[in-house]
Amino acid sequence: MQPTAIASNPQPHIPHRIVIVGGGAGGLELATKLGNSLGRSGRAEVTLVDRDQTHLWKPLLHEVAAGSMDIHQHQLDYLAQARWHRFTFALGALSGLDRERREAIVAPVRDDEGAEVLPERRLAYDTLVIAIGSQSNDFGTPGVREHAFTIDQARDANVFHRRLVNACFRANFAADGSVLHIAIVGAGATGVELAAELHNTTRTLAAYGLKNFDPTKQIRITLIEAGPRILPGLPEYVAEETLKVLQSLGIEVLVNEKVVGITEEAVKTATGREVPGRFTVWTAGIRCADVLATLGLETDRINRLVVKPSLETTRDANIFAIGDCAAAPWTEGKTVPPRAQAAHQQSSHLVKTIKRRLAGKASQPYHYRDFGSLISLGHYDTIGQLMGFAGGGRMRVEGYLAKLFYVALYRQHIWALHGFWRMALDTLARLIKRQTEPKVKLH
Template sequence: MHRFIIVGGGAGGLELATRLGDRFGSTDEKTPPKAQVTLVDRNPTHIWKPLLHEVAAGSMDPFTQELEYAAQALWHGFEFQQGELVGLNRAARRITIGALRDEEAGELLPERELEYDTLVLAIGSTTHFFGVEGAQENSIALDTVGQAELFRKRLIQACMRAEHFTPEPVAAGVDEAEAEDEPGVDPVPRIQVAIVGAGATGVELSAELRNTAQVLSAYGLHKLDPKHDIGIVLIEAGPRILPALQERVSSATGELLTKLGVKLMTGETVAQVSRDSIRTASGKTIRADLTVWAAGIKAPAVLSNLDGLPTNRLGQLTVRRTLQTEIDDSVFALGDCAACPWPGNERNVPPRAQAAHQQASFLFKSFERMLQGKTLPEYTYRDFGSLVSLGHYSAVGNLMGGLIGGNMLIEGLFARFMYMSLYRLHVAALHGYARMVLDTVAHWLRRSTAPRVKLH
């Protein structure tokens, strides 16, 4: 029996495990499986990573959106093993999973070894701090639900505390000395949230936080002016926000954020992050009661120590267009942790959810061919455009390629609908369309009977 092991239960890894389990596994003890499919992840639950900015802003309760890996495995005919990948023996085709520990109960599961015939590495990415002094110690990344929840709680605490303490007299986003010469600069907010990195995560979080400030005020958690007393500054080293997207998408998003009272600082490279401020390479000092680091990603460090598998400068595994690693045909990689060629482009396939979804579907079909003794096809990324959510205010993005036969800028309600549909398509890939519709209705009912923002 062929043994598939998929390490990483993100969007791509979980979708691949689900489809392989449905096709080759078994949910009935009387029916033997055609192949053994095992999913490995260090966490017990899955949440779609593009939702983490909503968790951080409190506009989404993660516990209503998390999926238990063990339950998904039971429903779809694969096995789940909880633990972190710590080693690989390619000659023996064996991976090592680290011991699972609990702070109170101690060791729950010992270190284990699993044997495979085909290994798929889909462990995603982590935040890249670029060696900036104090960045890792004094800012919060949004890689996990725990980090997003930590930021949300600190934001609420800061709002409650700000009513009784006066901040240092530094203007928002500029040095105190520069404030007198800067026309139209508002007085310093009582609370200042700094977001480093104006990619999709930073932009979406900045818009969600403006809504959060208004809701927390409406429910009486603070008596601050949501727009003037709570400042949000978005810092980007490049010349414009959303540098990976088209300039017209960036411009439209910038205009919307400015209307929401988000201060945009482009062309500013962060040189140091301290507990309550940020210093840029140009010499500016920005007061920051809370700092979120969303400036870049890199592959997890473990990939650079996996029995000689080649990686690039970001730590991603270099793969061929079949998604096989360069030196081992039995080891595949997909998603953010894979450096996959993009024919006709100077850069590799971008680290986006749509790429992970496409690669999961591609590998499922490839493995069907492989088990039939056929040659593997080559993967070609299809860019359907990008969408950025600005919370309930709006959305903006571009549709392109095969979807519309060209390139079209979209914004407003239509863009918002398209953005919301992305997550629903992910749910459909895991549960089918019938359960996706039921989940959508249940989500709407929960939102109709609960505050728009989590208040504790």
């Protein structure tokens, strides 16, 4: 492996400047760990850039959309995290790079009325880490942007939930037995988990005074997948058991149905089928922000930054990429899958890498470890397959044990951000508080 060229400041006494763009699972954990070590010791200035002011763990977004989680109780303020962990937060979206001057360009920030809050800014870096995640891929399908919801961001998930609750209230007031059709396009983990959560939360919502609304008759959920089975890319066992649960709940699952258009009231497929969908949620595929294709760095067909095994971008040794926006090599020509566990591992690896760079040492390769897959079907079941046991074996898990492992993934993220004891106290506090709160968000 070729030694990494390490950027240095014109003035050696200035701390190493680390800029991290994207405050998702990987980016925020990286900023926190580097702030606690290099920032606290004065060896580096760590800056986190994000277009939002708060962080929410992305795998929770389907729960926010369904109403089984209150967004305001789980959001984390970037400014507060920066103060606690010795890094700086800059609000704004990445709009470009000046690689010659080693500057990240941050777009202006505007309020809801279009007034400029912050102007365009340039942040100097010695090491730049891009971790802006991914978004759903509409593949240019007509009507998606006009008539479908996405849940790529916390605000998107919250908007969907509010509108669905309002529709249930209207149906209850009308007392005419009208049916609310919910169509979910894409049967990956997000689509499947959203379908199950919606089945549960709409029934719970009706119990809070909606006497004229019967979700068993007035809610119809259809899950649409272009491929031959749900949960493509996950083990066959997980897909089969998940399908059984969904069908037992009365959720209609359609496979081999490629969506070719969406209208205000229906989803059209290539076979000529029209699936009713007054509320359509698009969760199919992923792609990364178009800005990544304008940076002069190597990208793939969905705008991911192509990186070396060390997570360095192929055209600039001072720029790294982690998480969903990184096309990191794995095995058999595959890239590391876009999962929270990968972002967590990559952030931990990059902490070591950056410290090696400061010591004048070459970067080491990152090796992804697949610990398995878990699918949460909310109140009904959790199904998964864990890997990494003795001899490289696999273990199938379901029910309460699988749920514990699933919850542990989020707790691990909280641990990385706040430390063990604050994580433990937070877990206990939430368990107590749940006893005095509605089981579903009512607004």
